Amino acid sequence: MSETIIVPKGLYGVAVSETGIAKSTSDGTLTYRGYSVEDLFENSSFEETAFLILYGRLPSKKELLSFSSALKTNARVPEQIYGIMKNLRKDAHPMDVLRTAVSALGANEHRLSSEEQKQSLIAKMPALVANCYRITNGMDTIDPDHDLDTAANLLYMISGGRPEKFDAWAFERELILYMEHDLNASAFAVRVIASTLADVYAACTGGIAALKGPLHGGANEAAIEMLLKFKSPDEAAIRIQEMLARGEKIMGFGHRIYKTRDPRAQLSKQMLKNLLKEKKKEETMYELCDAVEKKMWELKKLPANLDFYAAPTFYTLGIPIEVYTPIFAASRIVGWVSHYNEQLQDNKLFRPDAIYTGPNKLDYVSMDKRS
Numbered sequence: 363m364s365e366t367i368i369v370p371k372g373l374y375g376v377a378v379s380e381t382g383i384a385k386s387t388s389d390g391t392l393t394y395r396g397y398s399v400e401d402l403f404e405n406s407s408f409e410e411t412a413f414l415i416l417y418g419r420l421p422s423k424k425e426l427l428s429f430s431s432a433l434k435t436n437a438r439v440p441e442q443i444y445g446i447m448k449n450l451r452k453d454a455h456p457m458d459v460l461r462t463a464v465s466a467l468g469a470n471e472h473r474l475s476s477e478e479q480k481q482s483l484i485a486k487m488p489a490l491v492a493n494c495y496r497i498t499n500g501m502d503t504i505d506p507d508h509d510l511d512t513a514a515n516l517l518y519m520i521s522g523g524r525p526e527k528f529d530a531w532a533f534e535r536e537l538i539l540y541m542e543h544d545l546n547a548s549a550f551a552v553r554v555i556a557s558t559l560a561d562v563y564a565a566c567t568g569g570i571a572a573l574k575g576p577l578h579g580g581a582n583e584a585a586i587e588m589l590l591k592f593k594s595p596d597e598a599a600i601r602i603q604e605m606l607a608r609g610e611k612i613m614g615f616g617h618r619i620y621k622t623r624d625p626r627a628q629l630s631k632q633m634l635k636n637l638l639k640e641k642k643k644e645e646t647m648y649e650l651c652d653a654v655e656k657k658m659w660e661l662k663k664l665p666a667n668l669d670f671y672a673a674p675t676f677y678t679l680g681i682p683i684e685v686y687t688p689i690f691a692a693s694r695i696v697g698w699v700s701h702y703n704e705q706l707q708d709n710k711l712f713r714p715d716a717i718y719t720g721p722n723k724l725d726y727v728s729m730d731k732r733s
């Protein structure tokens with residue numbers, strides 16, 4: 363073997379794969395398959411963006427219809443999976459229930475072809491996400507409404523009522539922003555698992571596990587919990603300063619790639635403003651966010667990331683907080699499956715080396731001689 367190369371901690375600045383799916387740059391741009399996220403946010407739908415990310419090009423009308431129809435046909439989750447979810451503790455976090463459910467679905471569907479498995483998993487994620495929330499809150503499970511598209515359906519299944527058109531549209535915009543983000547921690551986890559030739563459920567179960575952490579997808583729930591503690595923009599600015607002085611991390615800020623702006627956060631910020639206006643609500647939440655964003659830039663030169671603005675947008679839509687990270691997963695599943703496919707197109711097992719720092723040449727000590 364050639365000499366081991368030592369890379370920076372956290373693989374900071376190290377490229378470990380090629381990808382043709384998405385590209386983010388340090389000066390704050392993001393493209394999916396060459397299209398800017400701003401363009402897709404403005405013009406595209408969940409299904410169309412998903413097709414683009416999965417297959418590398420915008421669909422024709424016929425292709426889009428057939429893709430959307432396949433999602434609908436496969437959207438129902440078997441009762442057996444709900445049974446497994448219901449057997450978990452009621453105080454479990456919905457993300458833990460979702461992780462278990464995706465793993466269980468893999469055991470159930472191991473006889474399907476790889477293509478059928480990917481289609482089934484993407485199609486079932488909205489029902490799994492909504493019902494992991496419903497089950498942990500003692501509510502009855504709900505099936506998808508065949509007349510609704512993915513975003514509206516997810517909102518419907520969470521709340522139990524058909525969403526307003528504007529709400530469904532706004533929610534769909536957030537899902538588009540969440541759908542893919544090149545080699546983030548969960549996509550990397552998916553690719554590592556894919557590289558062992560494990561199935562797509564195994565890889566995406568790993569993706570969900572990585573997404574749960576507050577340094578990744580869990581940041582959206584942590585960000586809104588923090589924002590709800592602030593009563594005014596002035597108080598928010600003071601509290602942020604105090605938190606930083608205590609060495610605390612402010613969730614929803616900072617990014618491995620974006621150093622000046624996260625383009626998704628700025629789109630989501632504008633969406634939050636529009637949504638508050640549409641709902642004739644006071645702009646307090648927007649002003650709180652803006653105050654925190656300004657303080658973070660002034661003191662740390664750290665930009666708000668998507669989680670910081672998606673969270674208050676979900677909150678304004680009346681979505682319960684504990685389902686924010688699962689919602690992220692319902693959209694990111696598209697990116698994960700695309701990374702799974704891309705990894706297998708030119709696979710090499712991920713198996714890095716490590717610098718051993720433990721003890722050497724110890725002699726075994728029998729139990730009675732151990733102190």
Ligand SMILES: CC(C)(COP(=O)(O)OP(=O)(O)OC[C@H]1O[C@@H](n2cnc3c(N)ncnc32)[C@H](O)[C@@H]1OP(=O)(O)O)[C@@H](O)C(=O)NCCC(=O)NCCS
Pocket residue numbers: 372576577578579581610611612613614615616617618619662664667668669
């Ligand atoms: C996202 C994150 C993990 C990126 O980590 P990273 O690439 O290793 O971060 P950086 O190396 O750019 O951090 C630079 C400095 O800013 C600090 N920093 C980064 N994010 C911070 C935050 N949200 N609050 C306070 N300080 C932060 C780091 O501690 C580091 O300080 P140091 O040099 O004194 O150790 C990190 O910014 C973070 O933890 N953010 C909060 C969680 C979050 O919002 N996650 C969602 C990401 S989309």
